[in-house]
Amino acid sequence: MTSDYIAATLAILAGVGMALLLTMVAQHVGPHRPTKAKQIPYEAGSDVIGSPRARFSVKFYQVAIMFLVFDIEAAFLYPWAVNYRKLSCLGPLQDGVCTAGVSFFGLGGVMVFMAVLVVALAYVWRKRAIGWE
Amino acid sequence: MHMWETIKGSFEYGHPGFTGLSALIKIVYLMLAFGPGLASILTWMERRQSSLMQDRLGPNRANIGRFKAWGITHFLADALKFMVKEDFVPVKAHKFLFALAPVLALAPALIVAAIIPFGAPLCWGHLTEIVPTGTCGQAVDLQIARLDVGILFYFAISSLSVYGATLAGWSSYNKWAMMGGLRASSQMMSYEVTMGMAVLSMFLIYGTLEPGAMVAQQGYWPWQWGIWGIPTALSFFLFLTAAIAETKRTPFDIPEGEPEIIGYFVEYSGLRFGMFFLGEFIEIVFSSALMVTIFLGGWHLPFLDGLADRVPNIAFVLITHGAWIVKVFLFTGFQLLIRWSLPRFRSDQLMQLGWQRLLPVSIANVLITAGWILYSR
C-alpha cells in the first residue's frame, strides 16, 4: 500500500534525523580544545610510521566480490521462496491450499540454480579465497 | 478552515492525516523511544549481568537522589558523559566521511524497526469493545510499515551499516582503524550472505516476506511458532549465529577485538563514539525483535488462546504488546549472555566458519525444507 511506503519513508527520515541530531549535539555541546599532540593519529603510542592509505591486501577485495555474487544470488531466491507453493502446484492455489497434483517445477528449477551456486562456492573454496591461507 | 479539516480528519479512520499521524506516533514510540531506550538499558544490563556472572559488583552506584534501582540510571550518566566530552576530529581525517560514519552506523539500526510488528492490530473506534480476531473494519496495525518486501527491507537497510564501519575506519587516517574497518566490512558482508540464506527456508514455509503476515501464521502455543520443526530450528540457529556476527559481538568481535586491533572507532570520542556504541545495542534490540517475529511467534502470548474474544480490544493490544516486549527483552538478555562466555575467533577462522560451514549448511537446509514441503503435501 502506498501509505505504508510513506510510513517507511517517514521512518527513514526519522532514523537519519535522529542520527544527524546526535551529530549536531556532539559538535556543539562538547568542548573543542585541539592540541598538536592530540591530533596525531593514535598508533599504540608511537609516532606514526608509513601511511594508512597504502595498498592493502587484495584478499579483502575478494571477499567483496564473493559477497556480490552470493548475496545477489540469495536475493534472486527470495521471490522463488515466496512463490514456492504456487510453483509446486499443478493447478492454481485455492486460498493458499493446493488442490491439484504436486509439481516439481519449483524444486527442480532451484536445484539447477543451487547447483551453479554450489559449484561457485566449491571453486572459491578450492581456490582458497576464504580465510588467509 | 482547511487546517481545521485536516486536524479533524486526523482522527477519522482512512483519512490521509490519520494514516500519517498514526505512522508518526508509531515511529516516535518504537524507533525513537523503545529502541534507544531498551538499548541504553542494555548497555547497563550488559555490565551488570556480566558482573553477576563474574562474581563482582559492576555498575551499581548511579542514582538520581534517592532513586537508585541497582544503578540502572547508569546509562543516563553515560549519555551525559558522552555529550560533554570533547568532540575530537583528527587533523588528517576526511572531515565529511568522519562525520558521516556514525550517522551510517546509527540510522540503519533504527530504521529497520519500520517492518517489525509489535502487537496485535488496534481497532480504531472500538477500543473498549470486544473485537474478535479478523472482524475489525478499522484495524490499525502495530507495525510502522506493512511492506510486501518486508524482510528484504530489513536486510537492505541493515546492510548499510557496513558503510558506517568501513568509512569510520578509512576516514580516521589511522592504520588500526583502517584494519578494523576492513575486517568489519569483510565480516559483515560474509555473514549477510549466511543470514540471507539461513532465513530463506522460513520464507518457504511462510510463503511471504511480510513480517505481519508471518506473525499471523504463527499461533499462540510455542509449537505453533516458527522455530518448531527440524529445518526451522536449524534455520534459527544459523540465523542467530549470523545475526550475532552482524552485530559484531563476542565471539565475533573481530573488528573491535579489544586487545588486538583497537577497532574502527579508535579515533572517535564523545557522542560520536556513543553513536557507534548505541547503534550496536539498537542492532541487538531489533535483530532480537526480528528473530522473535520470524521464529518465536511475534507478539503471540502462550496460554492465552482466544483472549481477543474475552477482553476489550485495547487491553488485548496492550497484553500482546507486553508479551512482545518480554520476548524481545529475554532474547536480548540471551545475546548478552553469550558474550561473556566465549573467546573470540580469529579473522580467517571466522570467514571459514561463515563460508565453509554455515553457508553450505544453510543451502542444504533450504533444499531440505523445499523437499519437505513437497513431501508433506
Add this chain to the structure above:
Amino acid sequence: MNHDPTATSQKRRVVLGVRDVGDMDAPELPSESIPLNMGPSHPAMHGTVRMVLDVEGEKISNVDIQIGYLHRCFEKEAEHATYTQIFPYTDRLNYISPMLNNVGYAMAVEKLLGIDKKIPERAQYIRVIVGEMARISDHMTCLGAGAMELGAFTAFLYMLKAREWIWELLEEVSGARLTHSYMRIGGVSADLTEGFMPRLRDILTKSRVVLADVDKLLTRNRIFRDRMDGIGIFNKEDCAAWGVTGPVGRSAGLAYDVRKDHPYLVYDRLDFDVPIGSVGDNFDRYAVRVEEMNQSMRILEQAMDQIADGPVLVNDPRIVLPAKSETYNSIEAMIAHFKIIMDGIRVPAGEVYSFTEGGNGELGFYIVADGTGRPWKCRVRPPCVPAVALLEKILPGLFIADVVPTFGMINMIGGECDR
C-alpha cells in the same frame, strides 16, 4: 631521461612469461606490506613493549620487537643500595610473583656470604611455601590475562579471584599485597602468622575448584583451542640455543627445571613432577602452566606437612638485625643495628651466580661484591628476555590476531624484562 617503452614492455613480458592457467594453487598476488606499530601503549602489549609489524593484509611478514619501555635502572640502583635495601627493588622485577625474586636474590647473597647451608630449615620451608604460592599466582595471572585477551573475560576474573586469595594470605604474612620484601639475608623477616596453614589449605581447596571451572571454560572450548593449537610453535633446539627456560622452554620439550635439576632449598625432599610439552605451541604453554599449578599445590601440601618449628633467621649478628627490644636496651645491639642499617651487611669480595626457578624460568642473580655493604655489580638474568627475543623468529607468517595469544603465553613481564 632515456626511456624506451618497448624495452620495458619486453622486459615485462619476460618477467610474466606464460602463466599456467590450470594451476589452482598459484601464489597469490603480492601486496604491499604496511608497517604497523603495536605498542608500547597497546592493550595486548602488557608490560609495555613495542612491536613494529610489517603486515600484508592480516599476515605478519616481519617483526621488530623493541623492549626497554619499563627500564628502571634496577642494576645501577642496586650498586648504590645496601644488600638489604635491594629487596624492595627485586619485588618490582617480576611483579606478578615478587616472592620468587625475593628468594632468588636472598639466595645469591647468602651464597656469597657462605651461609647458604646454614639457613634454618623452617626458613627454607617458608621460602618454598611462599615461593610456590607466588608461582601459582604468576601462572594464574598469565593464563587469565591470556584468556581475557582472547575475549574470555570471565575466565580472567575467575583466575584473579583465586589469585586474590593467595595475595591476601601473602599480605598477612609480609605486610604488603604485592611488594612483599618478605625475605631477609639469612632467612625470612618474620615467622608465618597464626592460622596460616589452615588458611592455605582452604585456599588450595577453593583454588582447585576455580581451576576446574576455568578448565571447563577453556580447555575443551573449540574457539579457544582453535586460537591456541599449533600457533606460535617454539622448537626445542631454538629454545636451547636462545636460552629459553621455564614453562615456555618446557612446553617445547626442553626438560629443564632448576628445582629438579639443581635442587635448592628443600626441593629435593619434595615430590613433584615437571610437565613437558610435546608440540611447543600456545596450547602446550597453557597446559604446562596449568599442570605446574597443580604440581605447586602438591609441593605446598607436602611442605605444610613437613615443616617443623624452629628459628626463621640465621643466628649471626653480622647479618641479622638484633631484636627490637635489645636494640633499644643494649649498646652492643644498637651499634650492630646501626652498622647493618647504615653500612649494610659486609659481604666478602667475590662474585657469584645463583639461579632459581622463577615464574618464567631460570631467574639468575650475578653479584660482584667488593667487600663493602653494597654490591659492586648486581646483574639479573631475566627469564623472559630470551623468549621475547625468540618471538622475532616465531611471529612472521602468523596473523596479527595470533600475536595476542602467543605474546600472552610467553608471559613477558616488563619489570623483569627491562629491569
